Amino acid sequence: MFVTAVGSRSAGVLDQSAAHRSFGARAMAFVALTKPRIIELLLITTIPVMFLAAQGVPDLSLVVVTCVGGYLSAGGANALNMYADRDIDALMHRTENRPLVTGIVSPREGLVFGLALAVGSTLWFGLLVNWLSAALSLGALLFYVLVYTLVLKRRTSQNIVWGGIAGCMPVLIGWTAVKNELSWAAVVLFLVIFFWTPPHYWPLSMKVREDYARVGVPMLPVVAGNRAVARQIVLYSWVMVAVSLLLWPLGYVGWFYTSVALAAGGWWLWEAHALHSRAKAGAAGAKLKEMRLFHWSITYVSLLFVAVAVDPFLR
Numbered sequence: 001m002f003v004t005a006v007g008s009r010s011a012g013v014l015d016q017s018a019a020h021r022s023f024g025a026r027a028m029a030f031v032a033l034t035k036p037r038i039i040e041l042l043l044i045t046t047i048p049v050m051f052l053a054a055q056g057v058p059d060l061s062l063v064v065v066t067c068v069g070g071y072l073s074a075g076g077a078n079a080l081n082m083y084a085d086r087d088i089d090a091l092m093h094r095t096e097n098r099p100l101v102t103g104i105v106s107p108r109e110g111l112v113f114g115l116a117l118a119v120g121s122t123l124w125f126g127l128l129v130n131w132l133s134a135a136l137s138l139g140a141l142l143f144y145v146l147v148y149t150l151v152l153k154r155r156t157s158q159n160i161v162w163g164g165i166a167g168c169m170p171v172l173i174g175w176t177a178v179k180n181e182l183s184w185a186a187v188v189l190f191l192v193i194f195f196w197t198p199p200h201y202w203p204l205s206m207k208v209r210e211d212y213a214r215v216g217v218p219m220l221p222v223v224a225g226n227r228a229v230a231r232q233i234v235l236y237s238w239v240m241v242a243v244s245l246l247l248w249p250l251g252y253v254g255w256f257y258t259s260v261a262l263a264a265g266g267w268w269l270w271e272a273h274a275l276h277s278r279a280k281a282g283a284a285g286a287k288l289k290e291m292r293l294f295h296w297s298i299t300y301v302s303l304l305f306v307a308v309a310v311d312p313f314l315r
Contacts, residue, residue: 025104026104026105029099029102029104029105030099030105030113032098032099033075033078033079033082033098033099033100033105033110033113033114034071034074034075034076034078034079034117035074035075035078038074038078039070039071039074039075039078041298041301042070042074042167042170043067043070043071043170044301044302044305045170045171045174045189045193045301045305046066046067046070046170046171046173046174047063047067047174047309048174048305048306048307048308048309049170049171049174049175049186049189049305049308050062050063050066050174050175050177050178051308051309051310051312052175052185052252052253052308052309052311052312053174053175053177053178053179053183053185053186054178054312055312056312056313058178062129062177062178065124065128065129066125066129066133066173066174066177068124069121069124069125069128069129069133069137070121070137070170070173072117072120072121072124073117073118073121073122073125073137073138073140073141074140074141074170075117075121076113076114076115076116076117076118076120076121076141077114077118077140077141077144077145077166078114079110079113079114079117080111080114080115080118080141080145080149081144081145081149082098082099082100082110082114083100083107083110083111083114084145084149084150085149085153086098086100086101086107086110088215088216088217089101091211091214091215092208092211092212092214092215093208093211094208094211095211118138118141121137121138121141122134122137122138125137125173129177130176130177130180132176132180132181133173133176133177133180136169136172136173136176137169137173139169140165140166140169140170140173141166143163143165143166143169144163144166144167147162147163148162148163148166149163153217154216154217154218155218156218157218157219157220157222157223157224158220159217159218159219160197160198160201160202160205160219160220161197161198164193164194164197164198164201165194167193167197168190168191168193168194168197169190171186171189171190171193172186172190175189184250184252185247185250185252188243188244188246188247188250188252189247189308191243192240192243192244192304193301195236195239195240195243196236196240196297196300196301198220198232198233198236199232199233199236199237199240199272199293199297200294200297200298200301201294202219202220202221202229202232202233203233203275203290203291203292203293203294203297204290204291204294205219205220205221205222205229206221206226206229206288206290207290207291207294209221209222220232225279226279226283226284226288226290227276227279227280229279230272230275230276230278230279230280231276233272233275233276233293234269234272234273234276237268237269237272238269240265240268241261241265241266241268241269244261244265244304245258245261245262245265247261248261253307253308253311253315254311254314254315255314256307256310256311256314257307257308257310257311260303260304260306260307261304261307264300264303264304265300267296267300268293268296268297268300271292271293271296272293274292275288275289275290275292275293
């Protein structure tokens with residue numbers, strides 16, 4: 001059963017206060033169901049890939065249509081994720097204010113909203129972009145909701161590794177929106193995000209491990225010590241940086257992207273090894289400084305994909 005008591009409030013029971021009944025508050029709650037901050041990161045990977053695929057400036061109307069479709073699709077996946085996870089969200093400090101927990105949006109409303117976005121985004125892509133992009137978009141949504149949220153998340157410490165596949169799909173969608181076919185460039189960038197996701201998310205999981213432990217979600221930092229997690233972060237980081245450099249020998253990029261990938265990747269590896277060193281030394285709490293790598297990981301992926309977009313103009 002998903003309804004969980006939080007103090008005197010039950011998750012999913014609509015709050016009847018005047019503030020929660022106002023149109024503005026309700027509208028913002030539905031926007032919050034889409035997790036806009038996460039979607040920003042997805043768009044950072046989608047748009048630059050479209051520039052690379054076009055080897056210059058793509059059709060800007062196509063960029064807008066693709067971004068809108070991507071927002072709708074990812075928003076639907078996130079809303080359905082919150083619907084499925086509302087029981088544990090009510091018990092975790094970082095998620096206790098989500099709309100389905102506070103009750104400003106009812107579970108039924110959240111479910112219908114998520115399903116509507118799923119159907120709408122698929123039709124949007126199919127009718128306005130192409131059906132290959134539509135299939136990839138729907139596949140990402142179904143994988144995130146059915147495979148990651150309902151199967152992997154609560155059963156295995158490798159949840160974020162395989163669940164991260166859904167977050168890699170915007171790269172393929174951006175490429176196919178322009179080309180209506182896949183290529184090795186798209187596959188390489190897909191793999192960059194695949195290997196980036198665990199060392200991006202595990203530092204955050206280290207920070208909030210008590211939340212995950214409280215609700216029985218076996219994120220790697222819950223079932224393994226800091227030293228073991230940091231070692232995995234280092235391993236994934238080296239593979240990620242190596243994969244990011246494959247675009248150059250394959251002939252898809254030139255000196256600019258390669259230089260940025262080397263510099264940003266080098267700094268990433270420095271931070272990853274520093275985290276591992278602190279973990280080996282027994283650092284804990286604030287001294288572990290795990291969030292340094294988490295914040296840098298967002299900067300890294302932003303720099304790398306900006307370089308993807310800029311590189312065609314400098315070749």
